[in-house]
Amino acid sequence: MGMSQTKEESLYIGIDGGGSKCRATIYTHDYCILGTGVAGRANPLHGLAQTFQSIEESTQLALSDAGLKPSDSRRLIAGLGLAGVNVPRLYQDIAKWQHPFASMYLTTDLHTACIGAHQGEEGAVTITGTGSCGYARVGDKELFLGGHGFALGDKGSGAWLGLKASESALLDLDGFGEKTLLTQRLLQHFEVSNALGIVENLAGQSSSTYAKLAHIVFECARLDDGVALDIVREGANYISQLVRKLFEISPPRFSMIGGLAEPLAPWLAEDVLAKLSPSLQPPEWGAAFFAQQQYTKA
């Protein structure tokens, strides 16, 4: 623990670690934003050292943005929302960290995203961006669904849409699959003329490369391309199922977050759309709120 401070003087930092970026925001006790910082990926599943480095970097950037000194990290009560910390081994690895904060409270990125979306209230969220998953928390009931990662799961996500589109185009080019507009669009996207060119651009690439192809799938679906329509409908159907499953624990509120929430929405089942409420705050807010709850409880 750092210096003693009254609850009103306390500063909070909410940190949202993700597969591509780590975002940090410093808040006063009543949620005025003092400064923000963004650094590279902070996903413990992809390496602890990088995760710690991105957290420190985003913290320093937020401190500087707030007009505070680097050593002021010791004044911050930190809330961290990180992927993978529902795995006990990873939770412990992070919890053992010699962190630079006054105190640190750790939970999953899904939990902090959900707290943010509902501004501190309980509820359910789907996160559809590069990956996809669902989360709900009501009382002591907690539900994680999907989020198994590329290419194991994450149906309906950007990476999944991009992978399905690429598979379909390659089957088409080999003369097996159904003919599809996706083929021409992917050849154009990569500026290549054959299957090998597509493979060269995708072999060994991470989920984010595939996720960049998602908008092509939506475009082709809007042009009534049969293969693209099948892909988008299969993905959206999975997300609809996922939402219905989340409602089994009766969350009072439901939001969709992530870059694909908007393009996916028109393809969801009507009963699911009827339950949708806007997301109110970002995950960093949720992380700061979580830290404040834990800290003032302690």
Added chain:
Amino acid sequence: MGMSQTKEESLYIGIDGGGSKCRATIYTHDYCILGTGVAGRANPLHGLAQTFQSIEESTQLALSDAGLKPSDSRRLIAGLGLAGVNVPRLYQDIAKWQHPFASMYLTTDLHTACIGAHQGEEGAVTITGTGSCGYARVGDKELFLGGHGFALGDKGSGAWLGLKASESALLDLDGFGEKTLLTQRLLQHFEVSNALGIVENLAGQSSSTYAKLAHIVFECARLDDGVALDIVREGANYISQLVRKLFEISPPRFSMIGGLAEPLAPWLAEDVLAKLSPSLQPPEWGAAFFAQQQYTKA
């Protein structure tokens, strides 16, 4: 070029570079085996330095096995079958190598595998192991099909079967997918009790980890599990389509090679099975034959 030698004195080395192993065999001009060596992966798509190192290591092991000196590599006329060298950039990267041989002739691993399977004659092959692909060469016609790599393509391969099984088990465990025996079998295989345990064992793993699950899919299919049957049939159906497509250029002979050739065979279409002939020589033999053809032509 190394020392001058008559065609009868020439020694050949056939090298088959793959995603998990690099196999080298030294042959006399009339295909007596003098020595063999096996080293780690030699797939230029996964790194040139490692590829060169594995080629050198397997060569040295084969020289030693043949009772020859390390410097005798300079006497060898080398044939290399390597994945990915149908990509011009990779072909050039390998061709520019300051190799340790008297001379080096480079072609794709599919080409050398096909030459080997038909003992120097033209024909078609499917390779179904960790990955899957088809290849045929007749006169100046050459056909590559599939082989787009994990998880982009390679339907019917070990990695694809393992991935489909894992996806199905995770959907089942989340309460979405059809119930399947695969779920229990995968939980047992990884000695875990839930979806997270499976994900922890598979996240970020390479195709070979998934390919190790293939036998579970065949087992469950033989036990009439609906999901496993669907996976095996979809994979085998793709391989059957692939073979029919290879026959469009009328290969005089057709073989299946790779670790999954045998378990897949009973699931193939009858017209495809009717065309199947046994594979006669390994890819290293094909690589040496290719080198001899090129060398004696030069």
